[in-house]
Structures are given as C-alpha cells and as structure tokens.
Amino acid sequence: MAKSLKGSYQQLMERSKRLTVLKTAAGIIQWDMETKMPPKGVEQRSEQLSLLDLIAHREIVDPEIGALLDSIEKDRKYESLDELQKRNVHLYRKMYNEEAKLPDELVAATSKQATICVNVWKRAKAAKDFNMFRPELAKMIELREKAADIMMEVKGTKTPYDALLDAFEPGITADKISDIFGGMRKGLMGVMKKIEASGVKPDSELLTRRVKIDAQRKIGQMAMDFVKYDTTSKEAGGRLDETEHPFSTGYFDDVRITTHYHEDRWTSSLFSVLHESGHALYEQDIDQDWKWQPVGNACSYGIHESQSRFVENIVGRSPEFLEFMLPQLRKVCGPALKGVRLDRFVTAVNQVEASKIRIEADEVTYGLHIIIRFEIERDLFAGKVKVNELPQVWNEKYDKYLGVEIENDSEGVMQDTHWAGGSFGYFPSYALGNIYGGMFLRKMEKDVPEWREEVRKGNYVPVGTWLKDNVHSKGNMYDPADLVKHVTGKNVEIEPFIAYLKGKMGKIYGF
C-alpha cells in the first residue's frame, strides 16, 4: 500500500527528531568528557560514546529511511512540497547516501586510527620528532583517501579532495577555493606590506601584564552580557566552563561554551569568550519552528566560523567596542591597564605580525596560514606531495608566504591536531569564515549604518539582530554560497574582507 506523501514526510521528520535527540545527547556526554569527567572515567566514556555513535549510524542508514525517501521523491505530488520541506528531504537524502555508502569497517578503522594518531601526534609534537608521527599519519591519510574515493562517487565531485571539502563546506570545490584564495593572498600581502612600511610598533608587552583569573572571569561575564549570551538568568540557555582549548557545543536551548585563563595573556580569554559566544548565539538563534528538522542546523563550518569571527574580530577588536569596554576593564584589571590610553590598547590587540603558529595569528596573516594548509592538502590528495615530504613543503611555504623560518616540526607541520584526527578539508572553512564575514559586514553597514556608534555606546542589539535575522535564523535552508548570495546578493568574493582590513588597519597603522 502506498503511503501518502504527507504521511511519509511526517514519518521522516519523526525519524529526524529521534536522530537529533541521540546526537545532541552524545554531544552533551562529549562536553562532559571535556569539562567535568574525572580522569578515571575515560574508558567507560569511550564505550558510552561509541555505542551512541553506532546507534546513530544505524538510525541513519536504516533501510526504512531509504524507503521513506524513495516514496517521497517518487511521489507524483512531490512538487506540492514547499521549499522548506524539499530542503529537509534533500538534506536527509544527502546524509543517508553518504553514510550508507561508507563501509562500517572503514568508519570503525578510521575512528580507531584517529585515536591512535592523535595520541602519537601529541608525543611526537612534544619530542619534536616528525618521524615518530609519520607512519601513523600515512595510515590515516590512506583511510581518508579510501573514504574520499567513495564519497567522490556519491557526491559526484571532480576529485577526491573536493568530496572531503564538501563535508565541511557543501558545494565548494578546490578550484573555487584556489580562485578565492589567490585574491586573498594578494590582498593580505598588500595590507601586510603597508603595515610593515608604516613603522608603527604595537606595544604588545601591555598584554602580557598579569591579570588575576578572578578578574578575567568578570571580564568574560561582561563580554557575554554585551552580546546577550545568557548564562545567568532563570531562562538561560548557555553556560561557560573551562578547558585548555575553548570550544562551543549544543543545540537550541542548551548551547555551552568554554574558555581558558592565562594570567599573563588576559585578553586571550576575553576574545575566546567573544568567539565562542558568536558560535553559541548562532545555534540559539536558528528558527525555533525548525527544531529537530535537518534545516534546524547551522549551514556550514565556514558560515559558523564567520559568525564567531564577526563577534570576536569585527566587533570585539573594533576601536568602538574597546572604547566602550576600557573604563570597565580598568576597574577589574588593576595595574595591568594603569596609564594605558585607548589608542595604545587598540593597537596592541590589533597587532599584525607574521608568525609561525596559526592559532596565535592576527586577522591579516591568518589567511596565509590557511592557504599553506589548503595547498598542501590539495596536493597530498592529488598525489603530488608524499607524506615524508610534508615538513620540507611546509617550511618552504612558510618562508615564501609569511617570511618566517620554521626551526622544528612542532612549530611547523605538527602544530595542529586536524590532520592527526583525519579532518582533511576542514582548514579552508576558517578562512572562508573571514571572507563571508567581510561580505556580511558590507551588507550590514548598508542596513545598519549606525552600528559602530551603537557599539561605542555599549549597544550590541542592532548587530545581534541583523546577524540573527539575516544569517542565524536561516539555519541550513541554503548551502553556504547560496546563503551568502541570499544575504548579500553577491557571489563569494574577497574584496569586502580586504577592504575591511585596509580600512581598519589603515586607521590603526596610519596608512
């Protein structure tokens, strides 16, 4: 008996809810592992997580899901579904096809190898010994190549690497990224040269003055209050905890963030709280009617990163925000900000300098770190670079693009955990986040020209509302390039981001 279209769709959405409940429960257990779990709990926790992962996997690839999707897509009334319903069906179909085509053994082997590889990476990094890391990394790459070959078929991409990229940034290809990054490289290097020629030397000593952790907690609270990320009221849907590497996780009414505190780098917690709040607000602001549905998720890693960087950099490092914050910061920081004038503070937190480490990079040089990783990944999966050549290739590119000399592989090719964990194709989304952010900013400046003045007065509402209405609330209704087009009317372009950097840095560095 043929089911009605409406009935099948309803059933699919019920399965979507089951899956989302499972996945978000696993997410909270994962969060607990990072924040609260006592050390001894690690083994039983891995049992708990791997069973939940397995149940979620079976939930997705259940043949009944395939049958439901078939009956919906083949129904002669399919066209009567609205745009939202079609999008839900499309997203479910994509997930089902991708998950069903990967052999269970490959998935299990990859997740096992990721654990081994990350552990070896930690030891090899401490020992500054790439040779220790190399064999496990090679196995990891081999597994990812197998998956990429299968995904290339499923997704219909031109290359295996394009299939990996699509998992983070649906619809993007290495060719498109090469094109965008080519313009980015030229633009960033131009800004860097102007900064070097300006002769202005930011006083970075200022940021190494000690600020007590208690004071930093108060500063973090001020930052969350500013962007209206609620962790304290009776209706709060957020909370802040402490981990070595800050992150955010959660779904709609329970989205949590973490930060770290270093007494001799106090602004690090301020900016990481702003960054993670940007991620959290995105998740909380998705249209509530879409909860449990495929569209009720964020659009992509790049769009997510555009939102965190918007709050951290475009707002958080703006002279206007810093002007508003400085008097309050003085009250809690004590001697660290004594006699520090606003312009000196603004320059210090916007210092631009070529460096070796990506996560410490400023807004201008950051993109160059990403270009290096993108080019290496692309060439690795095209067979143009071999695993044993990675350190040399890495060091040459750092010299060429950033003019810095890498002295050992721990500060070079082994600095990030992504490759050890098998996350190839992830890095470009960070830089795309900056680029999308520049485009959103240009549009927001047209819609809300007074936003800087409002931030200077301590009012984030116009910015927060614009981001919610234009980006957050749209959830996963569009692929990233389509969302950008929907919001700005433009195809992805580099010019607004470079113009933003020129404008801002030009004022700070006087060019």
Ligand code: CO
């Ligand atoms: Co982020």
